[in-house]
Amino acid sequence: MANVTAQHLEIAPRPIKLVQAAAEDYPGKEIRVSFPDRWDLVERLEAQDRRLYVARLPVSQERPRRDHFYGLSPEINLSLTAYRHYKLFAPQLVPTFQMAWYSHLGQGRIIGTGPAYMNLREMGQAQVWHGDREAVLWECYGFANDRPRKDWPVTWGRFWQAVERDLPVSRIFTQSIEPTFQAGYPEFLGQQGYTPDPSFERWWSKPR
DSSP: OOOOOOOOOOOOOOOOBHHHHHHHHSTTOOEEOSSTTTOEEEEEEEOSSSEEEEEEOOOEEOOOOTTSSTTSOHHHHHHOOEEEEEEEEEEEEEEEEEEEEETTTTEEEEEEEEEEEEEEEEEEEEEEEEOSSEEEEEEEEEOTTTTTSTTHHHHHHHHHHHHHHTOOOSEEEEESOOTTSOSOHHHHHHHTTOEEOSSSTTEEEEEO
């Protein structure tokens, strides 16, 4: 009788949902976020005065086009068969109030407070198209309310790095222009390890 050797396959753990992670960090609080069943946690980021969350939607399959990203080769464009959408979230405690309405006066009045809930506010986003080896990090920017913060460049760099760590590729491309970023965007890219790509004009790249 032939010997049969059992092969043990490693099964990747299921990702933790963003709302589950926030509920663990803020027990007893109702967690609110758009599309709560779809956001998967990527990383927690510890900031100076708060904990931030990097999350993404499930990876979707794309139909690649040879001219998708101008300036990249058709071979690279045709390899970009997967799409990922990331966002950076900040927890924000929101109070609730109990109101009484006095119809004879045509007005209401606050008579008490209710339980506060935790809102996961969107701070910024990033989009990624990738294949087995290359990725394009595209439209990675912060929303207007947070960009004036002094610690924003550091926070955004950490978000950027968390997105990179989630990508199963050996090289990442991006462009050196981001209209929402203040002056010094090429310097910011340099701090993240990107340099002008020698093969593709207008593109910067980073080996992994």
